[in-house]
Amino acid sequence: MTQTVSGLEFKQQLSDHAKSAQERAAVLADPGFGNHFTDHTAVVDYSVDADGHGSWKNARIEPYGPIQLDPAAAVLHYGQEIFEGLKAYRHADGSVWTFRPEANAARLNRSAARLALPQLPEQVFLEAVRELVNVDKDWVPDGDGESLYLRPFMIATEAFLGVRPAREVSFRVIASPAGNYFGGELKPVSIWISHNYARAGQGGTGAAKCGGNYAASLAPQLEAEANGCKQVLFLDPHNDDAVEELGGMNVFFVFRDGRLVTPALSGTILEGVTRSSILELGRERGMDVQERKITLDEWRSGIASGEISEVFACGTAAVITPIGILKDEHETIGSADAVPGEVSMSIREQLLGIQTGVVADTHGWMTRLA
Numbered sequence: 001m002t003q004t005v006s007g008l009e010f011k012q013q014l015s016d017h018a019k020s021a022q023e024r025a026a027v028l029a030d031p032g033f034g035n036h037f038t039d040h041t042a043v044v045d046y047s048v049d050a051d052g053h054g055s056w057k058n059a060r061i062e063p064y065g066p067i068q069l070d071p072a073a074a075v076l077h078y079g080q081e082i083f084e085g086l087k088a089y090r091h092a093d094g095s096v097w098t099f100r101p102e103a104n105a106a107r108l109n110r111s112a113a114r115l116a117l118p119q120l121p122e123q124v125f126l127e128a129v130r131e132l133v134n135v136d137k138d139w140v141p142d143g144d145g146e147s148l149y150l151r152p153f154m155i156a157t158e159a160f161l162g163v164r165p166a167r168e169v170s171f172r173v174i175a176s177p178a179g180n181y182f183g184g185e186l187k188p189v190s191i192w193i194s195h196n197y198a199r200a201g202q203g204g205t206g207a208a209k210c211g212g213n214y215a216a217s218l219a220p221q222l223e224a225e226a227n228g229c230k231q232v233l234f235l236d237p238h239n240d241d242a243v244e245e246l247g248g249m250n251v252f253f254v255f256r257d258g259r260l261v262t263p264a265l266s267g268t269i270l271e272g273v274t275r276s277s278i279l280e281l282g283r284e285r286g287m288d289v290q291e292r293k294i295t296l297d298e299w300r301s302g303i304a305s306g307e308i309s310e311v312f313a314c315g316t317a318a319v320i321t322p323i324g325i326l327k328d329e330h331e332t333i334g335s336a337d338a339v340p341g342e343v344s345m346s347i348r349e350q351l352l353g354i355q356t357g358v359v360a361d362t363h364g365w366m367t368r369l370a
């Protein structure tokens, strides 16, 4: 049992079927993304008592495995679910670090507020991550571009079919070793413009990191794939063709004159931790950083005139991905043989360098976990 600053104690029930060192090594030799999970999971339960007072309790590390859930659990019916994504990196001296976890903890609570889920003290979020990574630290890979992807999530577990916020909730963290997202080679991706589907509506859940947004992105994603594209670009819900973001990544434009532009947070865009970090790095580089409305028209004419020199997507999983072409039924913007842009790659290297410990962390962004 570990005493923590939040006052919650994480009880440890270690797995009696943990993978052997040999089995683990086989997984770590080629982890891929999201296929394999570590031996344990962190769990904290929440419930509301008869006086209407809610509290977090039963903090624990338990063996990874299926969740016992009542078939009437609210999450299965009304989708009351939110999640986060962050990574743990092994540095050269063997220590394990993560990037801006307090930003993920704060965002989880913003998502919780929108989905009428309870607020989780940020310390509990950080402790759950720390406890899990410590018990499963041998799962943190050390190869180039590799990490342990951490997936905190919160679900409504109460068995009740009435429509109201659940009074029983569970917060969990699972961990999955992740390989180099691009197998070493970074190729610009092609993006499909979704005209038939929106990702979010004004006042909806677009700014929350919830599973429902991802469920809604799958049909447009299929449409993209059917048209030979890797990802979907969503436009704003007002039909004035302002760029919003991809299904799970924010978008940036590099202008030849040194402007770095990303769509302003409008309530329908997810505020990425990678996005806000890139904004800060851009400012430090002396770029003219702008969060504003940018339309498909400006994208089209900027590429045609050469004023826009690079476009990239960003998020925790892939860090920075150059965007090569953008297309729909009527047009193709950009070129299929585009090469990754210089500025995109330089920011990517800096950010990844900070995360992996080869570039000094002058922002206090890194937190040691093990």
Ligand SMILES: *Cc1c(COP(=O)(O)O)cnc(C)c1O
Pocket: 085, 209, 245, 246, 247, 248, 249, 250, 270, 271, 272, 273, 274, 275, 314, 315, 316, 317
């Ligand atoms: C998670 C997510 C992002 C990227 O956020 P990061 O914190 O940078 O990983 C962007 N858009 C959506 C819709 C997301 O869910």
